[in-house]
Amino acid sequence: MAGSVTEVSAAQTKKAAAALLKHAQSKSEGEPKKRNLLGDDDEQEGAKEGVYLILTTKKFLADRVVMKPKRITIPHPLYSADTTSVCLLTKDPQRLYKNALLGDEAASKDQIARIIGVSKLKTKFKTFEAKRQLRDEYDLFVADERIVTALPAILGKTFIGHKKLPVPISVLGAGAKGSIARTNKANKGKKPEVSAEDAVAAEQAGVSSRRVAAEIERTLNSATVVLSPGVCTSVKIGYTTFSPEQIAANVTAVMGALAGGEKPVVKGGLKGVRSVYIKTADSVSLPIYLADELHDADDVKAEGEEVVKKAKGKDGKAIKKGKTEEAEAKAEPKAKAEKPKAEPKAKASPKKAAKAAETAPEASPEAAPETKPKAAPKAKTAPKAAAKAAPKKAAPKAKAAPKRKRE
Template sequence: MESPRDELDLDRSQVKKAVEALRAYIKSSSSSQKLFENDGQAIFLQLTLWKIPKKEQTIRIPLPHGLRTESGDVCLFTRDEPKMTSEQAVKFYNKLLKERGVKNAIEVIPFNMLKTEYKPFEAKRKLLGNFDLFLSDARIRRRLPSHIGKHFYQRKKAPLSVDLESKHLARDMERLIQGTSITVSNKGCCCTVRVAHSGMTADETVENVMSAVSTISAKLSSTGKNIKIIHLKSQTSVALPIYTSDLSHLALVEEARKNARLTKRKRENENTEVSELTTKKTVEERDSEEEIPQLVPIETPTKKPKKEIVSKKGLKKVPKPAAGKELKKTVKDTKLIKKTPKATARDLKRKAKNK
């Protein structure tokens, strides 16, 4: 089975036919479009994908024939050097690029100059139109979006990051300046990349197209077989098809999608089983740790016998009853008990007198 990341089988003869047709169209329309006589009109690749990617991806593409000349259409944003004015920083970085062997003419704009001189909207718009490529010092790349505005990103001219402290600065700058890049968006199935211009020969344009398609199909994260159609066009021409995938490519995409769904479902099932086992184990441990309370029978209190209280005179004190007839009976008995000792005492005195 063919690997999904294999390079696309692009027909070179078909590419050459499309290139020659575009060159003929540009030549015939150049008389009414003086704007493109000097620098040449750009030629683009337009890719249509079978499936919209889940994540946005930017692919940098080295080209055998550079898109730019030493015409100064490259702008470099740099950081501000301490204890230097903006003019001194421009001289400092121009000298640095020359010492590192960078041959292209590059205009340097320090960050402080960007914030002050290019703060108005019209100044930013003019800056955007003056340069074809923007580079950024890697140390200030994250600070640029809030200062350059959204139009740089809408026009696909977002600054490319470069490490100015690199030992191979000339090589890195050459790859960025003479190469190109494509942004595969996750919001649509079409993307466009500039690969040549009308000032190149037909063979140079064909070589750039073949190299760009090979790099994109190899580095595309959603597999190269996800490419459905490839068109070649200029800024004003119609899109000419140079590649159309067959249904076998769609089968590969569907199979990859099916495998992804099965893998996701398998992971979800495994996570569910692990969660159930963990919950069951937790419940068992909690139940084993809980103590079962012991049931103790409730004892009914027994009435203790009341003690008889004897007074100093030798008479018994009877406790008062609660109420009712028992209270009357108790009072009557108490009176009888009290009268008995008094009567006995008189009798004893009388008996003693009689004697």
């Protein structure tokens, strides 16, 4: 099966979208809609309901959890620039960004409803109730890309569960990133080369309101996806108020970003996709693409081919191929050296038994009782050759030792 994205049939997508929208409309008219505790506030009124694309893959999408939403530009946006309230989360100091982005001459003053610094976010919105109120107050959250990885631990499950993690944007101009990075690197030493005032001035000069306005505009026209170490993910692609053609166009755009291009997010491109569905929050999943083969040709062993098990070390971790060959090469001479060592031990045992038998008569009367029990097992375990080599006088003398002690 070829790996082009055009294999996701547009006709099948439109057919599934039409059926899904018809089902959602009939359900909303037939029975009163229940409040969805996990849904967005704009979906509670019953006017619209979110439509999601469910993607399953043959291999993991990521090796670790990346709490950094990825933007995918779609032709029919989910947000309206006129009605969407945007909250921007920035570094400290908060006043610096307010002056630069909310001033009278700032290009982004009409797009941003509020700016919150990290320190204020930690102190003022520390409780669960405060975080919940902040989450419900704004439709979209964006954050400086330099702090976005630290925000999930601060915002907590109330943002993560409702899929309202801040989308990363760049607040600095094109030429300011390099100079600010050099300034921060210089300040990491014991004796800062740049003063705090100069660093703040450089940061304020580097903040670009035009860049922020363009980044927010792009975010409003995009769908977001969070990758995790699994074989399934979901992307919000529209609402039930969209037409089947609009949903199909958004599906094509999302699939092109995830499974198309030179560097697709899905390993192997469309060959690595197992299935694609569309659904609402409380409907069944309608398939729009199913893979013919569940496994690639490289993953299936040929008939008669042996399965090589991964060698493990003492710590239980897998050893690399080069190291296993070295270990096998070292193990062979050791095994050969251990075999001849066992033979001389068997030959040396009769000589030791004979020496022990010769030295037994010379033992003192006091040591005789102690040597008697030790000599008996040696005579039993020694081979026949050792019994013949032992002198006959040793037996009566060994018996005479206890008689002398009694006298």
